[in-house]
Amino acid sequence: MDFSNYWQENKRFLVSVGVGVAVFFGAWAAIDGYIGADLRAQRARKSRVESELRAPLHSAADLESVTAENEALRKACDELRKGLEFVPRAEYRLDKSASATSRYFTMLERTREDLKRRAGRAGLALPPDIGMPAVAPTKEAQLARYLEALDAIEQLVSAAIASGCQRVDKLTVRLDPALLSGKPIAGIERTLVEAHFSGAALPLSRLVCSLQDPKGVRVLPVDRADFAPSRTRGSDDVKLELVLLLPHLNSLGQTAAAEVAQ
Secondary structure, eight states: OOHHHHHHHHHHHHHHHHHHHHHHHHHHHHHIIIIIHHHHHHHHHHHHHHHHHHSOSSOHHHHHHHHHHHHHHHHHHHHHHHHHSOOOOGGGSOOTTSOHHHHHHHHHHHHHHHHHHHHHHHTOBOOTTTTOOSSOOOSHHHHHHHHHHHHHHHHHHHHHHHHTOOEEEEEEEEOOHHHHHTOOOSSEEEEEEEEEEEEOHHHHHHHHHHHTOTTSSOOOOEEEEEEEEOSSTTOOOEEEEEEEEEEEEOHHHHHHHHHHHO
């Protein structure tokens, strides 16, 4: 085959092929120079990550440490819950051996008569209803909370008698609005006992301090204590608006506390 003749006949084709091959390898070299290093680095990183993922992330010692920490957090949450919740005395709790309504009326009558008798001897004026509703609720959950409030009122009035207070002008129990509506409570359930006192300042100040005395029967959380001078001209008496908080960490709140510990 005469190459000279072949070249003459196919010169344009061969030149085009040569230019195409040169352009191809030139482009390949340019692309490799531009992103080839990044591609190789990413492949190396991918291999390194895959190797790390195949290796165990935590040792048995790590698991033991986390388990111990989780248990400590659970115990701390349980202690906080016990310190937060208001726990009534046994006689002010609903008893399965009797109906909730029967237990409520029994304790209400017993407590009211006892407080009136002791307050009368001490010269302490009390409102006739001692803060309980005129019409008893029918739902067991509400009866349970009113019984707990009755327990707090018994302690509050007992402390007022011991402090030498003169008058309890008003007592009111306010259940948590969510409990009254029957809706689930996602946080802390708040039962409030509001008490309005009037009389000399010293006994009322002594009363507020006694409610926080750990040597007493039980420390009652005071949500608010507002003193104000009496509006009676020439009187040294003061008025005290005292609000006690009886909190409960409901089931949803307990779940949230447990999730914090996990």
